[in-house]
Amino acid sequence: MFSPQGPTLRELAVQALSSVERGYDLLAPKFDLTPFRTPDSILDATAEALSGLGPFGAGLDVCCGTGAGLGVLAKVCDGGITGVDFSAGMLAQARAAHPAASFVRADARALPFAEGFDVAVSFGALGHFLPAERPALFEGIFRALRPGGVFALALGSPPPVTSVAYWAAAGFDLVMRVRNAVWRPPFVMYYRPNQLPEVSADLRAAGFTVRTVPGIVLATKSDQPDRR
Template sequence: MFSPHGPSLRELCVQALSSVERGYDLLAPKFDHTPFRTPAGILDATVHTLSGPALSGPAPSGPAPFGSGLDVCCGTGAGMTVLRRLCRGPVTGVDFSAGMLAQAREAHPDATWVRADARALPFADGFDLAVTFGALGHFLPGERPALFAGVHRALRPGGLFVIGLGTPAPVSSVWYWATLGFDVAMRVRNAVWRPPFVMYYRTTPLAALSEDLAAAGFLVRIVTATPSEGAGGLLILARKPGPAA
């Protein structure tokens, strides 16, 4: 399904009837051959934007404006392409799926990989930049405060947390109704089947995310991600107060 190297329909059904962790362990070897992987256009647009004037406050000069970097809910490591281009120091990925981390480690052997629940991140004041792509739908609204508090704690004063988002689909688009239908189907599935598989596209409106980030102590901006080529999206820039390193 999706491509000759992607998962079959049967494999996707088995994944969907598993827990989130077990489902991604099963999907991991073929994940990069599915549409679930963060599009290269969003990754490129993130780098292009963060290398320019969208940064609040004075930005260090040079091709790598940040020190150390953290990819939150890293999956197979797509976000590492962003951290590698923006960070001059060590980079780390964290995820709770051992299968996804194994794929990430194989693709980026010189990065540090940590298995942990993103709602209880085991870091403190260690990073200048944190990013996450395509993962917020796995967290119920009530779980976001713990997630954002952990990222805030992981960043040094002045550090930046970047959430990459696609461009919101208009009500008239097929994608809008497809994501709505997907969320309804997942809610029905979780009402009748255990363990639950939390993945909702429509539980992360910008206003709610901004409020939760502000409550965690971040200074929040929303900017348009400007790609060097291809499609872009939106970026939430959440700055931990303090002088940047």
């Protein structure tokens, strides 16, 4: 549910009719007061899953938003942590919340890193990438990790077709497709295209070894140097 201090219906409408970048710039000051922020239960589960594989050195939060994932990295990394996002507004909020972290403004489809991190995470961002864009995203994360590095991606199980959640997601995606068909610039945010089999296949194609724990995909870069 939205907090009374969260965005108004008018503010949400303006954001939805903007580009993804501009929409998040506008939403950033109130983002953590909306249901769009990743729940603490998912963040805690990811930290627990990673704790059994670490400790790690440097960590990267891909599409960090206001920085919820940086808190996960702080628990499992004994080196520096970095957030990357293309929204200046979201980065400003993340800097205020995590002053000890480093930040880079960049498009996640063209990450400017090469073997600089031991672990990467991403929360709530996959719906902003069309299926055809996932390979570039995952290949960039693969390059950013050192050999043996781990990428943790929160990806819940799809709700059953008989559930309210299933039809809510289907309705949301339909509304977004209609919106993008008649309005420019587009606002890419779809829930249904990012299912586990397709995501896992794209991760493997990028070079990762993939396994899952409930709600979380753990993709590991080979401990052999990347010679592609």
